[in-house]
Amino acid sequence: MKLQKTIGVLAFHGDVIEHINTTKNAAKNLHLDIDVIPVRTKEIIQTLDALIIPGGESTTLHKLCEREGMWEKMKHIKNIFGTCAGAIMLAKQVSHKTHDQKTLELMDIEIDRNAYGRQTESFEKNVKTSLGNIHSVFIRAPRIIRVKKEVNILANNDGEIIACEQKINDNYYLAACFHPELTSTIFHEYFIRKVYQI
Ligand code: GLN
Numbered sequence: 001m002k003l004q005k006t007i008g009v010l011a012f013h014g015d016v017i018e019h020i021n022t023t024k025n026a027a028k029n030l031h032l033d034i035d036v037i038p039v040r041t042k043e044i045i046q047t048l049d050a051l052i053i054p055g056g057e058s059t060t061l062h063k064l065c066e067r068e069g070m071w072e073k074m075k076h077i078k079n080i081f082g083t084c085a086g087a088i089m090l091a092k093q094v095s096h097k098t099h100d101q102k103t104l105e106l107m108d109i110e111i112d113r114n115a116y117g118r119q120t121e122s123f124e125k126n127v128k129t130s131l132g133n134i135h136s137v138f139i140r141a142p143r144i145i146r147v148k149k150e151v152n153i154l155a156n157n158d159g160e161i162i163a164c165e166q167k168i169n170d171n172y173y174l175a176a177c178f179h180p181e182l183t184s185t186i187f188h189e190y191f192i193r194k195v196y197q198i
Helices: 016-029 058-067 085-090 186-195
Strands: 005-010 034-039 050-053 079-083 091-095 107-112 123-129 132-138 143-147 152-157 160-168 171-176
Touching (some): 050 085, 123 152, 143 160
Parallel strands (some): 005 050, 091 107
Antiparallel strands (some): 107 143
């Protein structure tokens, strides 16, 4: 039986260190001993209880995961938390994707890439979520434009969905359009509690 709790952070680019540190801090707040490790190879995937996919560039993340032969294995990870580009990776439908871009197609959401415009249109804002208030950083963020009724909405910004979750059988997925790893541990604590059902 596997005893050590282990959460991986996909570590090709984006906020890898920030996610690792925030997940470690969240585990500490919950008094849990969790190994938080960077993930760059397919062999590691089967040792994980959960994977966090950071923001970055969803087209690049897809290509790198394919190159490392991890893409198909990632579809079978039980618990995934995706932020920004990571949220795009979880979506079944994506607007404005590049012609060869693929996603893991795990959540019943439709997401619009770069929906707020260019990099210079990035912004920060305090938002109220079901988990509490959080200062949110949107960096060339996507916008969730449609969700099926099985998806639970956790946060809105001016009426637009910016965080949501879906449980499908024993699998759990959490998506945020912004970067919670930069400002708070509340999303990571919530994810950890879902993963370990505490
Ligand atoms: N614009 C990026 C994409 O399409 C996402 C930006 C981010 O992750 N901060 O993948």
